[in-house]
Amino acid sequence: EANDSAIHxxxxxxxxxxxxxxxxxxxxxxxxxxxxxxxxKDKRWMLECKLDDWxxxxxxxxxxxxxxxxxxxxxxxxxxxxxxxxxxxxxxDNIQEINKKVQESIDPLQRKINESSFSYNYSFILSRExxxxxxxxxxxxxxxxxxxxxxxxxxxxxxxxxxxxxIKENAKTLDSIQEKIRKYQSDLKVRQEKLDxxxxxxxxxxxxxxxxxDNPNNLKAVVDKNKREEVAVKKEELADQVIIFxxxxxxxxxxxxxxxxxxxxVDDYLSNPAEALFKDEGLxxxxxxxxxxxxxxxxKLNLITQQNDTLMEFIGLANSGKLEExxxxxxxxxxxxxxxxxxxxxxxxxxxxxxxEEARYRLDHFSKQADxxxxxxxxxxxxxxxxxxxRSREIELFKNLVRLAFGKEIEVRF
Numbered sequence: 120e121a122n123d124s125a126i127h128x129x130x131x132x133x134x135x136x137x138x139x140x141x142x143x144x145x146x147x148x149x150x151x152x153x154x155x156x157x158x159x160k161d162k163r164w165m166l167e168c169k170l171d172d173w174x175x176x177x178x179x180x181x182x183x184x185x186x187x188x189x190x191x192x193x194x195x196x197x198x199x200x201x202x203x204x205x206x207x208x209x210x211x212d213n214i215q216e217i218n219k220k221v222q223e224s225i226d227p228l229q230r231k232i233n234e235s236s237f238s239y240n241y242s243f244i245l246s247r248e249x250x251x252x253x254x255x256x257x258x259x260x261x262x263x264x265x266x267x268x269x270x271x272x273x274x275x276x277x278x279x280x281x282x283x284x285x286i287k288e289n290a291k292t293l294d295s296i297q298e299k300i301r302k303y304q305s306d307l308k309v310r311q312e313k314l315d316x317x318x319x320x321x322x323x324x325x326x327x328x329x330x331x332x333d334n335p336n337n338l339k340a341v342v343d344k345n346k347r348e349e350v351a352v353k354k355e356e357l358a359d360q361v362i363i364f365x366x367x368x369x370x371x372x373x374x375x376x377x378x379x380x381x382x383x384x385v386d387d388y389l390s391n392p393a394e395a396l397f398k399d400e401g402l403x404x405x406x407x408x409x410x411x412x413x414x415x416x417x418x419k420l421n422l423i424t425q426q427n428d429t430l431m432e433f434i435g436l437a438n439s440g441k442l443e444e445x446x447x448x449x450x451x452x453x454x455x456x457x458x459x460x461x462x463x464x465x466x467x468x469x470x471x472x473x474x475x476e477e478a479r480y481r482l483d484h485f486s487k488q489a490d491x492x493x494x495x496x497x498x499x500x501x502x503x504x505x506x507x508x509x510r511s512r513e514i515e516l517f518k519n520l521v522r523l524a525f526g527k528e529i530e531v532r533f
Contacts, residue, residue: 125530128297131290131517138525139283146278152214155271156205159264163203166260170196173244180243188235195231196257199224215275215284221268225261232258282524289517296510300503307499314492321485328478350456357448358393364445365392368408368433370426375411378420382407397449402442408434 126134143149170193177189202220232238232255241255249256275281365372365388376385384403387395396404412434414420415427422430436442514531521527 125532135290163200286520293513300506303503310496317489324482354452361393367429371430374420
């Protein structure tokens, strides 16, 4: 009969334990378990006594059984009997585990007996009254233990207790998932609060930066600073042009440098062509390039065809004023930079620039921090969503298991 009810997810394990206790009471499982345990204890004691008697009888007859299968079989039997320990025999989970161990141990022991000569040659351990016994006495005892186990297992299955164990595992899984969700949600809250704080600080720095920029008194300094930054970028681009330009004749310069180790100017152009060119006021490099050209023509410097063609093209550009053009561009940019510094820079401007840089640095710092925390928030949020999906599947499984075990329709609430 269906029984509609809603159970809070935090109460699932308690609810399952309550169902378990009801089932134990209704099917008198405690009484049946106690009866089963007592029977196993009796069997264990009886079989230990028989093993002692059989070993005494073998020794009394003077049989060297130690080299035979019997010795091994008796030792294995004693190991098997050690499994039948019942420290907490009211623990149904424990008894299920013991039943599993009994099954795993008794099968190979019975197989070992059946495969040995002891399975049919056992009359030497029987008393006069037992001589007519048609079955190996050890196998008979093991079979009776196995039957006790099977009868109890069948009773447990019919009662529905094995289904309860599955539901308990499912409830534990759900509790573990719920705990992970709680932890992630707590972490998410901390991260979100931190993110809000960092965003607030970033907004403050943005407002501070905007205020500095928008102040008419600072407008000229902002323009001058932007101009300096623009000139600095142009100088970097110009230096890159020079580096690329001289990279085309680097093989020829290296060959020349090897043959003329005292020519420091060539070493300067090889290590830092931009700096060397901008310092080379008389453009002495052009004379060296012409010398290199003559040595190549005379066969004193050997270059591959492509390097040779590139060198000639480069020297042609140098002779036509390309290097001078690059130097003049650099001088012009330096002049602009110097004029900007000398004509427009005042102590108040410098103070403003420092404040501007500080505000920019802080804004960048908090913006990067906000981006990092935002990534963490998104990652945690994704983990929570994944756990929600797993929880939903486990809840459906839980409801189906309860329906099969108890015929009950339940809902799980949060």
